Amino acid sequence: MSGFPLNxxxxxxxxxxxxxxxxxxxxxxxxxxxxxxxxxxxxxRDRSSEYAAAIxxxxxxxxxxxxxxxxxxxxxxxxxxxxFLPPIFPAKDSLR
Numbered sequence: 001m002s003g004f005p006l007n008x009x010x011x012x013x014x015x016x017x018x019x020x021x022x023x024x025x026x027x028x029x030x031x032x033x034x035x036x037x038x039x040x041x042x043x044x045r046d047r048s049s050e051y052a053a054a055i056x057x058x059x060x061x062x063x064x065x066x067x068x069x070x071x072x073x074x075x076x077x078x079x080x081x082x083x084f085l086p087p088i089f090p091a092k093d094s095l096r
Contacts, residue, residue, distance in 0.1 A: 027054045034058030046070055 013040055023029055034040060040059050041048040044067045045051045066074070076082070 025050050027057060030054030031058030034062070047074075 014018060020033070022033060025048060027050055030051060034055065035058045038059070038061070040062050042065060043055050043059065043062045045063050046054065046067070052064065055062055
């Protein structure tokens with residue numbers, strides 16, 4: 001479990017990027033939100049199995065991707081580097 005109690009997603013809905021902050025990480029809460037927003041195409045999420053289940057249930061059409069921070073963390077873990085990494089990648093807005 002993360003040290004941060006922030007429950008958030010980055011989503012792409014009809015060519016518009018949004019960040020979503022929700023009340024909790026439960027499958028019921030997250031999937032209910034996605035069921036009300038069927039136009040969501042892409043979801044960037046962490047490694048939470050609850051998020052994965054909620055996306056599959058509420059937005060089966062969405063493509064799930066890992067964010068840059070979690071890609072770096074996964075890489076670090078796979079090569080044996082300490083797993084705490086600061087956010088070393090540029091913010092997505094600076095990439096445009």
